[in-house]
Amino acid sequence: MGNTATLTKLVIIGVGLIGGSFALALRNAGLVKHIVGIGRSQQNLHYALAHGIIDEIAIDLATALHNADMVLLAMPVGQTAHVMAQIATHLQANTIITDAGSTKQEIIAAARHLLPMQNRHHFVPGHPIAGTEESGAHAAQATLYASKHVILTPLPETSTDATEKVCQLWQACGAQVSIMSADEHDQVLAATSHLPHILAFTMMNHLRHNSSDLAHLLHFAGSGLRDFTRIASSSPEMWRDICLTNREILLQQIDKYLYELKLLRESLEKNDGNTLEEIFSQAQHARKKWLKNSH
């Protein structure tokens, strides 16, 4: 497909950890001339402008999107459909639209409803599997995507050129890009990310509800609990949106996990040491094999 795409004008809606890091990485790679930022917090946008993450704070959507090569939607996933509706009338036919949301099927359904076919030709849904429990432009870093996975889930009507261009830009950020269906994406992420977050949040609430003195209880907690619950420090708003937009798959994942936990509970209730050891061995083996393969 020739040389890596370059962007004359990139519009980022939601200049936080994800959008801000994309801006910094593309700037470092020398692939973007002018970046316009849009967002709900003026304070955050002024920080991004002052720190060279963006070149301009948008005055209005029409001006911002005029002659834009690409627009990145990087707000919490629950707001994406609303923002898509707002930008729909201002989009030029050749502007590439991409997003960074953690769930993909619902935003694709929204795009089918809100974007004319000429814009859907240029819509490339994406999800960078990167981030920390931090948020906001001040957390943005040029190296956030180095060696991280980015999954693109193009629609049947998305043009190959648009997908290729978005792919090249993420690769220029240092990411490994994979392409899969939105359904497969949502299944994979429900299992490897959404469910563990649910379980970590639930662990903290379980401790809260079963202790008259939580500080005393946690005083004796070791590094195991600390690592296990790290993801429970993540943004409640973000995780509300992820859960609601991947609801059906996540409900299935919770039910299957409940079943697995009940099997273990049954072995413990029966004092069945052999089965317990076998359960733990299989889990330990699977984890060790995973770590070995990922190095």
Add this chain to the structure above:
Amino acid sequence: MGNTATLTKLVIIGVGLIGGSFALALRNAGLVKHIVGIGRSQQNLHYALAHGIIDEIAIDLATALHNADMVLLAMPVGQTAHVMAQIATHLQANTIITDAGSTKQEIIAAARHLLPMQNRHHFVPGHPIAGTEESGAHAAQATLYASKHVILTPLPETSTDATEKVCQLWQACGAQVSIMSADEHDQVLAATSHLPHILAFTMMNHLRHNSSDLAHLLHFAGSGLRDFTRIASSSPEMWRDICLTNREILLQQIDKYLYELKLLRESLEKNDGNTLEEIFSQAQHARKKWLKNSH
């Protein structure tokens, strides 16, 4: 209570990560003259001898325990009662007996059954909350207990002097020592350690059972899942024993966690975003407060 206790002869049964690190830390502090090691793996004991963790490999229990100031039981908790039965006839009246097991009520019940009153006067059950997913003498390190918690759960018949002596030795290893009842210990550890281990092991098995290609699925997993499941790399034998010896309390903890998870599932099923966000906020708040307090 005067100067820190010193030991002329310390016997360690089970010279692994826990027993070996206790030996190295006391040696560094200059508080022990001679350390005798006992264990089921001769290879491990020879490693410990060659690396200065112990001074002598025991020939037999009677010789090893003759004139011992203290014996530390540091094998997997499921073997502790068996070992206690073996040493009972060889113990001198003034030898302090302590252990490092992760559960305390069951070993105290065993001691009541197996040790004469004169020995129970010198029995100080203990639990250092330290360790990694590694095991064996090669993993031992003198600094393992620095700033870590050690909980002692003396019996009503344990002498204050014996408890004080064990307390001083752990403090000399750099640990913070707390004293509580065995029941409170087992409740606190079930909530903050045993349950998270159960949930992490279950997560790996859930992924195994719900994927036709586990390697492909885990290929897209981020650091969140990696940290969440770190403790699922722990020893299956050790965790079988911990579960079985803290069975009733752990079953209650599992049931309460299941209840908490079902509450969240219900909010998700009802599409109740406000309740979900509230659930996540409370969990996030509790974790942030914990981390703030622990610095």
